[in-house]
Amino acid sequence: MSRLRPSVLLLTALLLLLASFPMWQSFVTSPATIGLLTRIFIYAIAAVSLDLIMGYGAMVSFGHAMFFGLGGYVVAIINYHTFEGGTLLGWSGSNAAVVVWPTAVLCCGMLGLISGYLALRTSGVQFIMITLAFAQLVFFLLVSLQSYGGDDGLMMSRRNVLPLVDVARPETLYYVSLAMLALWTVLCTLIVKSRFGLVLQALRQSQRRVVNVGVAPMPYRLTAFVISAMGTGLAGVLWANHAKFVTPDMVAWTKSGEFIAIVVMGGLGTLIGPILGAAIFICLEQVLSIWTEHWMIIMGPVLVLIALFGQRGIVGALMRARYAE
Amino acid sequence: MPNSNILSIRNLQKAFGAVVATDHVDIDVRRTEIHAIIGPNGAGKSTLIAQICGELTPDAGNIEFGDADITKLPPHLRARMGLARTFQVTQLCAEFTVIENLLLAVQAQRGAFNLLSNPRHDSVLLDLARYWIDLVGLGGRQKIAVENLAHGERRQLEIAMALCREPKLLLLDEPMAGMGADESIRMTKLLQRLKGQYGILLVEHDMDAVFSLADRVSVLVYGRVVFTGSAIEARQDPQVREAYLGQDHVAY
Numbered sequence: 029m030s031r032l033r034p035s036v037l038l039l040t041a042l043l044l045l046l047a048s049f050p051m052w053q054s055f056v057t058s059p060a061t062i063g064l065l066t067r068i069f070i071y072a073i074a075a076v077s078l079d080l081i082m083g084y085g086a087m088v089s090f091g092h093a094m095f096f097g098l099g100g101y102v103v104a105i106i107n108y109h110t111f112e113g114g115t116l117l118g119w120s121g122s123n124a125a126v127v128v129w130p131t132a133v134l135c136c137g138m139l140g141l142i143s144g145y146l147a148l149r150t151s152g153v154q155f156i157m158i159t160l161a162f163a164q165l166v167f168f169l170l171v172s173l174q175s176y177g178g179d180d181g182l183m184m185s186r187r188n189v190l191p192l193v194d195v196a197r198p199e200t201l202y203y204v205s206l207a208m209l210a211l212w213t214v215l216c217t218l219i220v221k222s223r224f225g226l227v228l229q230a231l232r233q234s235q236r237r238v239v240n241v242g243v244a245p246m247p248y249r250l251t252a253f254v255i256s257a258m259g260t261g262l263a264g265v266l267w268a269n270h271a272k273f274v275t276p277d278m279v280a281w282t283k284s285g286e287f288i289a290i291v292v293m294g295g296l297g298t299l300i301g302p303i304l305g306a307a308i309f310i311c312l313e314q315v316l317s318i319w320t321e322h323w324m325i326i327m328g329p330v331l332v333l334i335a336l337f338g339q340r341g342i343v344g345a346l347m348r349a350r351y352a353e
Numbered sequence: 354m355p356n357s358n359i360l361s362i363r364n365l366q367k368a369f370g371a372v373v374a375t376d377h378v379d380i381d382v383r384r385t386e387i388h389a390i391i392g393p394n395g396a397g398k399s400t401l402i403a404q405i406c407g408e409l410t411p412d413a414g415n416i417e418f419g420d421a422d423i424t425k426l427p428p429h430l431r432a433r434m435g436l437a438r439t440f441q442v443t444q445l446c447a448e449f450t451v452i453e454n455l456l457l458a459v460q461a462q463r464g465a466f467n468l469l470s471n472p473r474h475d476s477v478l479l480d481l482a483r484y485w486i487d488l489v490g491l492g493g494r495q496k497i498a499v500e501n502l503a504h505g506e507r508r509q510l511e512i513a514m515a516l517c518r519e520p521k522l523l524l525l526d527e528p529m530a531g532m533g534a535d536e537s538i539r540m541t542k543l544l545q546r547l548k549g550q551y552g553i554l555l556v557e558h559d560m561d562a563v564f565s566l567a568d569r570v571s572v573l574v575y576g577r578v579v580f581t582g583s584a585i586e587a588r589q590d591p592q593v594r595e596a597y598l599g600q601d602h603v604a605y
Binding site: 218219221222223224225226227229230233234236237238239240241242243244247248251 | 518
C-alpha cells in the first residue's frame with residue numbers, strides 16, 4: 029500500500045492539472061496544444077491497454093494497431109452509413125456515441141477473441157508473428173474496401189453525439205478523452221491487483237507453477253488479451269472522433285511498433301509509465317518533425333538507449349532513483 | 354481405508370526415440386505412506402514424475418488416482434483433483450512475495466477468476482496463507498520477495514504451496530537437492546511431521562533422508578522398477594546395492 033499512495037497522489041495532481049488546462053491554456057499556448065494533448069490521451073489509452081498484456085502477461089502483441097484501426101473504422105463506417113451511404117445491412121445507422129462506441133469496442137473484443145485464441149496457442153516469437161499477421165490481414169482488408177475509401181481512408185462528416193456534452197468542441201473531446209484515460213487506467217489497475225491479475229502475473233513468472241496449483245492458463249491470458257483489445261479499440265474510437273478521419277495506416281505494423289515503443293519507453297508493467305511514454309513519444313515526434321522530416325533518425329536511437337539502459341523505462345528509472353536515496 | 358492406493362501406475366511406458374525412459378513401470382502409493390523412488394541419474398525418475406503430473410503423455414499404460422483414470426487428463430485438472438507437487442528446480446513466482454505465492458495457491462480453488470477483488474486484502478485468503486506459511490516455518494518472511502529467499506526457504510515455500518491445497522498425494526521431486534546439511538535435516542523433520550497425513554511419492558538422492566522417511570522404496574534403473582519393498586529390505590537387497598548404491602555405499 030505504501031507503493032500505491034504516492035502514485036495515487038501523483039495521478040490526482042496530474043488529473044487536476046490537466047483538467048484545469050483549458051482554463052489557463054489561453055494564457056500559455058495555442059488551441060493546437062489541446063489537440064496535441066488529446067492525441068496523447070488517446071495514445072495513452074492504447075498504451076495502457078497494451079501494457080496490461082505485455083507488462084503483466086508477457087504477451088508481446090505486434091498487432092495491436094488492428095484494434096486501434098478497427099475501433100476507428102467501425103465508428104467511421106457507421107457514420108458513413110448514417111449520413112451518406114444508406115443502410116448498413118438494413119440498419120439505418122446511428123450517431124449516438126452510447127450506441128456506436130460500445131459497438132466498436134465489442135467488435136474489437138470479438139477480433140481480440142479470435143486472434144488471441146489462435147495466437148495464444150503459441151508463445152514467444154510465434155506469438156509476435158501471429159499477432160502481426162492478423163494485423164496485416166486487417167490492414168489489407170481495409171485497403172481493399174473501395175467503398176470505404178480504400179487506401180485513402182474514410183472521412184467522418186461529424187463526430188458522434190454524447191448526451192449532455194457537445195463533442196464538436198475540441199475542449200469537450202479533450203475532457204472526454206481524459207476521463208476515458210483516467211477510468212481505463214483505474215480499471216486496469218484494479219484488474220492488475222485482483223485475483224485475476226495475480227494469476228496473470230504468475231503466468232509470466234512460472235507457468236508450470238500456475239498449472240500445478242490447478243489453474244488453466246488459456247482463459248486468463250485470453251481474457252486479458254480481449255480486455256486489452258477492447259481498450260485499444262476505445263482509443264481508436266476516440267481517434268476517429270478526434271481526427272474525423274480514418275485510414276488503413278491506423279493498422280500499419282509501424283503503428284503497432286509505436287505502441288510497443290511507447291510502453292517500453294514509459295515502463296513495462298507500470299500502467300502509469302505508458303501514459304508518460306505516450307506524452308514523451310508524441311511530444312518528441314511533434315518537436316522533431318518540425319525540425320526534420322526524418323525525425324525517426326533521432327527517435328530510433330533514443331528508443332534503443334531506453335531499451336538498453338532503462339529496464340522499466342522512465343518510470344522504472346524514477347522509482348530506482350527514489351529507492352536509492 | 355488408509356491402506357488403499359491413492360495412486361496406481363500400471364504398465365507405464367514412455368520412450369524418446371530409441372531411449373526407453375519408462376519401461377513397464379508398476380508403482381502404487383498408499384493413502385498414508387511415504388513411497389520413495391530412488392535410482393541413479395538417467396533412471397527415468399523425472400520422466401516418471403512428469404507423466405504422473407501430466408506434463409508428459411505416456412506411450413502406453415494407465416495412471417489411476419483415487420478411483421479415476423487420469424492417464425489422459427491435463428495437468429491443471431490433476432492438480433484440482435488433489436495431486437500436488439514440488440519441483441526439482443523450484444518453480445515459484447520470483448517477483449512475488451512469499452504471501453503472494455501462497456495467495457496464488459489458496460485462491461486457485463476459491464474462484465481465482467475475479468477481476469476486481471484484491472486477494473491481498475481478503476482476510477479469508479490471508480489467514481489460510483499465513484497458516485501454511487507458519488506451518489512450514491516461514492513465519493516472519495511473508496513480505497520477502499521470493500528472489501531474495503535462501504534456497505532452502507524456497508523449498509519450504511513450495512511445500513507450503515502444495516500443502517495449502519489440501520492434496521491427497523504429494524509428489525516431492527528431490528526436495529533436499531542442493532540443500533546444506535542443516536537445511537536437509539530441517540526438511541526431513543518437516544516431512545516426518547507430514548508422514549501419515551498424505552500419500553507421498555518422494556524422489557530423492559539423499560539416502561539418509563530416504564531411509565529415515567520412507568515406508569517403502571522402489572528402485573528405478575534404466576526406466577525399470579527393479580525392486581519394491583520396505584526401506585530395510587532395500588538396504589539389504591544385493592540387487593539394489595549393485596544397481597544403485599554401488600561400491601561407495603557398501604557400508605550400508
